Amino acid sequence: MSEHANIIARFGLRAPTSCYPATLAGLQGYLDELADGAGLHVTAKEVATPYHPEIAEKLYATPFLIPGSESIAIVDGDAAMTSWDFERFAAIWALLLPFRREDGRPLSVINWFRPDSYNAHPRVDGAKRSDHLTADAIDVGIRDASHRKALAKYLAQYRKDEELQLSLGVYTTRIHVGIRSPAGARVWGPNKREVA
Numbered sequence: 675m676s677e678h679a680n681i682i683a684r685f686g687l688r689a690p691t692s693c694y695p696a697t698l699a700g701l702q703g704y705l706d707e708l709a710d711g712a713g714l715h716v717t718a719k720e721v722a723t724p725y726h727p728e729i730a731e732k733l734y735a736t737p738f739l740i741p742g743s744e745s746i747a748i749v750d751g752d753a754a755m756t757s758w759d760f761e762r763f764a765a766i767w768a769l770l771l772p773f774r775r776e777d778g779r780p781l782s783v784i785n786w787f788r789p790d791s792y793n794a795h796p797r798v799d800g801a802k803r804s805d806h807l808t809a810d811a812i813d814v815g816i817r818d819a820s821h822r823k824a825l826a827k828y829l830a831q832y833r834k835d836e837e838l839q840l841s842l843g844v845y846t847t848r849i850h851v852g853i854r855s856p857a858g859a860r861v862w863g864p865n866k867r868e869v870a
């Protein structure tokens with residue numbers, strides 16, 4: 675099993691083994707297999723829609739940013755990404771889902787995968803070594819300070835976990851949650867003390 679599949683299993687889900695195309699329908703099929711009849715509380719559309727869908731549409735002729743997408747590969751030459759990278763989302767969501775189920779309040783996905791041209795766009799202004807370039811992080815939208823503190827407290831228990839190698843950016847209305855990204859484990863943001 676891959677490192678990400680191990681993490682998915684650790685948090686009570688099973689990594690899909692079927693091959694899915696790098697399309698919105700393919701991502702939804704993957705999520706359905708991951709859910710295995712239970713509620714995931716997220717849809718492919720939400721996962722694949724970035725913060726600026728109009729910029730994605732302009733660059734790639736699709737508002738949905740999905741690893742392995744043909745129209746993205748044509749523009750960015752991002753041939754290294756494939757639909758197997760859906761596992762990177764699944765591992766992060768598997769970590770978040772127990773909190774989501776216990777807490778009850780919705781968690782929204784603000785960003786997941788950000789290909790090169792989109793990430794570098796002046797209005798997106800993503801970091802040069804952003805975890806999102808490799809689909810290794812999700813920006814999770816939270817409702818208010820109490821919701822943020824509850825999620826931060828949940829994540830804090832895994833902060834030094836060797837297997838997860840978490841990267842956590844704690845902002846006011848969102849938390850960046852990355853697993854095993856190339857830049858490695860780290861913590862930042864105006865509310866970083868909440869995950870200490």
Ligand SMILES: [Zn+2]
Pocket residue numbers: 785806811812813843850851
């Ligand atoms: Zn982020």
